[in-house]
Amino acid sequence: MKKLKRLFYPKTIAVIGASDNPEKVGGILMNKLENFKGKVIPINPKHLSIKQKKAYPSVLEYKERINLAIIVTPSNTINLILKECVKKKIKNIIIITAGFSEVGNKKQEEEIISTAKKYKLNILGPNCFGIANPEINLDTTFSESTPKKGDIAFISQSGALWSYISDLDVGFSKFASLGNMSDIDFTDLIKYLNKDKKTKKIICYIEKLKNGRRFIEICKKSKKEIFVIKAGKTKQGEKAAISHTGSLATNYRIYSDAFKQAKVKQISSLTKALGINLPNVEIPKGDTAIITNAGGAGTLISDFIESKNPETIKEINDILGTATAKDYENELKKEKYKKYKNIIVALTPQSMSQPELTAKIILESHLKKKIIAFFLGDKSIKNAKEILEKNKIKCYTRI
Secondary structure, three states, X not given: OOOOHHHHOOOEEEEEOOOOOOOOHHXXXXXXXXXXXXXXXXXXXXXXXXXXXXXXXOHHHOOOOOOEEEEOOOHHHHHHXXXXXXXXXXXXXXXXXXXXXXXXXXXXXXHHHHHHHHHOXXXXXXXXXXXXXXXXXXXXXXXXXXXXXXXXXXXXXOOHHHHHHOOOOOEEEEEEEOOOOOOOOHHHHHHHHHOOOOOOEEEEEEOOOOOHHHHHHHHHHOOOEEEEEEOOOXXXXXXXXXXXXXXXXXOHHHHHHHHHHHOOEEOOOHHHHOOOOOOOXXXXXXXXXXXXXOHHHHHHHHHHHHHHOOOOEEEEXXXXXXXXXHHHHHHHOOHHHHHOOEEEEEEOOEOOOXXXXXXXXXXXXXXXXXXXXXXXXXXXXXXXXXXXXXXXXXXXXXX
């Protein structure tokens, strides 16, 4: 059994690839960790100090114990860094870096899997969004909002969905983004959360399971309420799931049967699982394209619309969590969107997102009469929603 306490309750965190630049992932993480109650150690061989903290060229140069390492360096550096973590006896590692099986780079991901097994490491990721534990002000994600303390745990293969639900007025006990699941998977986390006194309800956003039988066994034993939302019910949703985390989604009916055996509650809306009513969404008719900065959000929107009006969604274009208003502008200028009757512009409030500027880009677009907005969240998208609705563009904030 994996011992994950220090993953969620570290005393010392090393940020490998730390930066002073607020636009870099390493800079965003350093900013997000300013409220963390423990020690934060920046690791970067090009800097003597970062955020007024002494920086180290490697974890091996820091003399005291490190409980958790967060890696944000390029994919070709990961294996060497993992070996340094092994020498330093760091067991818990989060790999934020993308560029592995989700883009066909299976070889490097297999190296990570091999290292994790050989040295009994707890690796979250790669291609993940980090974790959050509001109890100790721990937030290693790129969401715009940091949630209040509560008793709901959220485990997700789409990290960006956290940037949506953490923006709502709901309290959370824990969050973990699984990414490609090279090591830690849903079952490991459910097993841990079953014993977590702060958690009463567990919500899972699933694109694939590594071991269905083990998942069923662990869920059956759980005394806590478990809700599951399965992505990829429809053709386009399945395609989006595959490109998102390299998840080859198995037949939805097989998953549905497994969830019944596991005695978990299947849901079609994250919002409903949080006890929030879903607004009436006017379902688009005719060929529709989705532009999104969150693969998981695009998949859920597609599944929701296709369940009401099959074969409506023709393509989903994920412009990634780093997308700014300019990226949305460039995407909307592409010739291919002229052929569609509707264009859904979806946005989750991540650190790089610019909701208000993106709303203005929509208003300036020559395609604005075709656009339906899904700006998911609450606090961070309030002004953008007002801008859009004032100009008679539909804007939905829940899915």
